[in-house]
Amino acid sequence: MxxxxxxxxxxxxxxxxxxxxxxxxxxxxxxxxxxxxxxxxxxxxxxxxxxxxxxxxxxxxxxxxxxxxxxxxxxxxxxxxxxxxxxxxxxxxxxxxxxxxxxxxxxxxxxxxxxxxxxxxxxGLTAQYLLKSCKPVEGLEPGDHVLLHAAAGGVGLIACQWAKALGLRVIATAGSDDKCALALANGASHAINYRREDFAQRVREITAGEGVKVVYDSVGKDTWEGSLDCLRPLGLMVSFGNASGPVPEFAPALLAAKGSLYVTRQTLFVHxxxxxxxxxxxxxxxxxxxxxxxxxxxxxxxxxxxxxxxxxxxxxxxxxxxxxxxx
CATH class of the missing domain: 3.90.180.10 (Medium-chain alcohol dehydrogenases, catalytic domain)
Structure with a gap:
């Protein structure tokens, strides 16, 4: 027994x-x-x-x-x-x-x-497939910015460190200053406390208005709309969790209006x-x-x-x- x-x-x-x-x-x-x-x-x-x-x-x-x-x-x-x-x-x-x-x-x-x-x-396997298999159509190169939500969590801390090892510049979000500090200590280039700042606006400032090539989002409902606004044209939105609730339904035309964006919903167990x-x-x-x-x-x-x-x-x-x- x-x-x-x-x-x-x-x-x-x-x-x-x-x-x-x-x-x-x-x-x-x-x-x-x-x-x-x-x-x-x-x-x-x-x-x-x-x-x-x-x-x-x-x-x-x-x-x-x-x-x-x-x-x-x-x-x-x-x-x-x-x-x-x-x-x-x-x-x-x-x-x-x-x-x-x-x-x-x-x-x-x-x-x-x-x-x-x-x-x-x-x-760790989640971080692996995100960084190695979920890439934007224009690819990822050392020096590129990526946005990672929940960066002080289990997936987040692993992904921050691994992305840095790959030469990527991680813009991390978290829900407190302490969590932001933790993300920075683990490889993030920038950290945004989403409870105090508009993360989409800050991402645009950090990237000189260009936006990021890819967003990795396990939060879901609360970050969805802002995440789309962080992407550059032809950028990729990778949804892989629902910590705040499921992503609401949306019209595909929204993706065209925001820059011909790509969206994918991923799960580890397919990989x-x-x-x-x-x-x-x-x-x-x-x-x-x-x-x-x-x-x-x-x-x-x-x-x-x-x-x-x-x-x-x-x-x-x-x-x-x-x-x-x-x-």
């Missing part, structure tokens, strides 16, 4: 309950993992509230790191005793132990601990849809972390039993960097 966090109806943090569950032996293509640390992400909130619908009852969590206890038939890239980390479906990482598909599970390199592994997989793709992305992430160019900030640690508080802190935007649960 193991402990797992489960919801029986969609709603607030109070819906999450710690329950005892049976852990089955791994089937074909699966591994059994004893979890050492578990990542907490906004996608977990979206699944808990029902914004991203799933069948109930639902066990939550998309990211963790631990040790392989058993390997099912057909799994060749992992062995018993391997230190591993993962981000992917099905949900259920908020637990002590689980059996799950091995497709998205990667061996952790020496020198990367369980807590770091749990804190960086979903967020990691094959074993080969997820390993390639993970190797890129592991390399940049091991090089020291990207450091993983774990700023909040909660016991698994305190998962409700972890979600409340995340939703209230009281967190910075990554949050993890410890079984």
């Amino acid at each position: 193991a402990r797992a966090v489960e919801i029986r109806q969609f709603g607030g943090a109070e819906q999450m309950q710690l329950v005892d569950v049976a852990v089955l032996a791994p089937g074909p293509g699966e591994v059994r993992i004893r979890q050492h640390a578990i990542g907490v992400n906004f996608i977990d909130v979206y699944q808990r509230t029902g914004l991203y619908p799933n069948t109930l009852p639902l066990r939550l969590g998309m990211e963790a790191a631990g040790e392989v206890l058993a390997v099912g038939a057909g799994v060749t890239h992992l062995a018993v005793g391997d230190r591993v980390a993962y981000a992917g479906f099905p949900p259920g990482s908020y637990c002590d132990e689980r059996s799950m598909p091995a497709q998205g599970v990667c061996r952790l390199p020496d020198g990367i601990g369980y807590e770091t592994g749990a804190a960086m997989m979903l967020k 990691t849809r094959t074993r080969e793709r997820v390993q390639r992305m993970a190797d890129d992430l592991f390399a940049v972390v091991q090089s020291g160019a990207v450091k993983i900030h774990i700023d909040q640690r909660f016991a698994l039993a305190d998962v409700q508080q972890a979600h409340r802190s995340l939703e209230a935007r009281k967190t910075t960097g990554s949050s993890i649960l410890l079984p």
Whole structure:
């Protein structure tokens, strides 16, 4: 038996309950993992509230790191005793132990601990595809400005550092002066407190009226319109989250009026849809972390039993960097 966090109806943090569950032996293509640390992400909130619908009852969590206890038939890239980390479906990482598909599970390199592994997989792989696969039609070159919202969060701090390593100039937004300072300390060239300043106006000032080639936006509704106003002609709006709520419907003609803009809504799990793709992305992430160019900030640690508080802190935007649960 193991402990797992489960919801029986969609709603607030109070819906999450710690329950005892049976852990089955791994089937074909699966591994059994004893979890050492578990990542907490906004996608977990979206699944808990029902914004991203799933069948109930639902066990939550998309990211963790631990040790392989058993390997099912057909799994060749992992062995018993391997230190591993993962981000992917099905949900259920908020637990002590689980059996799950091995497709998205990667061996952790020496020198990367369980807590770091749990804190960086979903967020780091997201930063990887944003910077490497979501490029504007005119491309990105060293010296180009990019706009990154929620820059002091888990994805944001990784993306700030990685973008700087690629030679990009990040204009970061965050909701407090302290968070802006954190973004600047992690590679951003400029930081805007969106609670005190009009971020679209400031972006135009910073870029001498030109605008940025690309906006990376996980906030959603609250930043959508302003983000479009930050783009130069033929610029790319990359929406990859809904922290403030879903983006409202809009007429495509709006994009023409604002400069023949491009818009895309991205999700990590399309990019990691094959074993080969997820390993390639993970190797890129592991390399940049091991090089020291990207450091993983774990700023909040909660016991698994305190998962409700972890979600409340995340939703209230009281967190910075990554949050993890410890079984």
